[in-house]
Amino acid sequence: MSEIRIEKKDVVATVVISNPRKLNAINVAMWNALAHAFTVLSQDELLRCVIVRGDDHHFAAGADVEEFSTVRNTMAQGIRYHTETIAQALYAISHCQHPTIAAIEGICVGGGLEIACACDLRIAAPSARFGIPINRLGFPLVPGELQHLLQLVGKAVVLEILLEGRVFDAAEAKDKGLIHRVADDVPAEAVRTAKRIAQGAPLAARMNKHLVNRLAAQPEPLTDQELREAFAFLASQDYREGVQTFLAKRKPVFSGK
Numbered sequence: 001m002s003e004i005r006i007e008k009k010d011v012v013a014t015v016v017i018s019n020p021r022k023l024n025a026i027n028v029a030m031w032n033a034l035a036h037a038f039t040v041l042s043q044d045e046l047l048r049c050v051i052v053r054g055d056d057h058h059f060a061a062g063a064d065v066e067e068f069s070t071v072r073n074t075m076a077q078g079i080r081y082h083t084e085t086i087a088q089a090l091y092a093i094s095h096c097q098h099p100t101i102a103a104i105e106g107i108c109v110g111g112g113l114e115i116a117c118a119c120d121l122r123i124a125a126p127s128a129r130f131g132i133p134i135n136r137l138g139f140p141l142v143p144g145e146l147q148h149l150l151q152l153v154g155k156a157v158v159l160e161i162l163l164e165g166r167v168f169d170a171a172e173a174k175d176k177g178l179i180h181r182v183a184d185d186v187p188a189e190a191v192r193t194a195k196r197i198a199q200g201a202p203l204a205a206r207m208n209k210h211l212v213n214r215l216a217a218q219p220e221p222l223t224d225q226e227l228r229e230a231f232a233f234l235a236s237q238d239y240r241e242g243v244q245t246f247l248a249k250r251k252p253v254f255s256g257k
Contacts, residue, residue, distance in 0.1 A: 015050060113131070
């Protein structure tokens with residue numbers, strides 16, 4: 001069963017991404033549930049911190065590709081899927097008034113890495129694996145999601161991650177600035193971190209988050225034409241080849257068309 005669970009203990013809430021059969025790949029219902037969960041948690045004045053983790057020792061393997069043929073098969077669907085469904089979830093996470101911690105074990109790729117990057121702090125196990133290997137699926141990272149990653153780690157790192165599509169370990173992720181620290185026992189370290197945050201003044205923590213978001217550089221929004229150009233890949237042969245070969249578990253052959 002795929003679901004988003006919320007667990008609370010004292011002043012700390014934990015959001016669990018659960019779809020273990022698919023390494024916690026995130027379907028539309030789960031993206032919507034994430035947005036709802038963080039919207040509700042942000043309004044809970046008794047909370048001091050929110051931890052995000054995946055079920056069964058994996059964080060999340062990105063979006064559920066098996067849904068693509070029905071939820072992002074046309075440009076209109078693709079724009080709606082990314083600018084509404086995924087964007088609303090990432091916005092709710094990044095704009096949660098409480099400090100957030102991503103507790104990362106196992107696979108953390110694609111949309112899973114985007115969720116982690118939307119959190120304030122990221123703690124990972126040495127064996128955790130990171131990347132955005134969507135070049136093998138025949139499509140680029142869409143503008144809104146690219147912007148968030150770009151602001152976090154910068155142009156050089158983003159281009160390396162996207163152009164190579166390589167999956168790398170926690171030590172390299174820390175070197176790239178994707179995560180803050182590596183811990184052998186991630187759940188325990190996440191709880192310790194949450195307790196340290198909870199001991200601080202909550203109003204100060206919330207204002208620090210607000211001001212950091214407010215003062216971070218924001219580029220001019222894309223024009224409608226630029227947005228449509230960014231989603232033109234949905235009509236390409238390479239996109240069809242990438243998705244079909246991913247589901248068939250065979251190597252894609254891209255034509256550049």
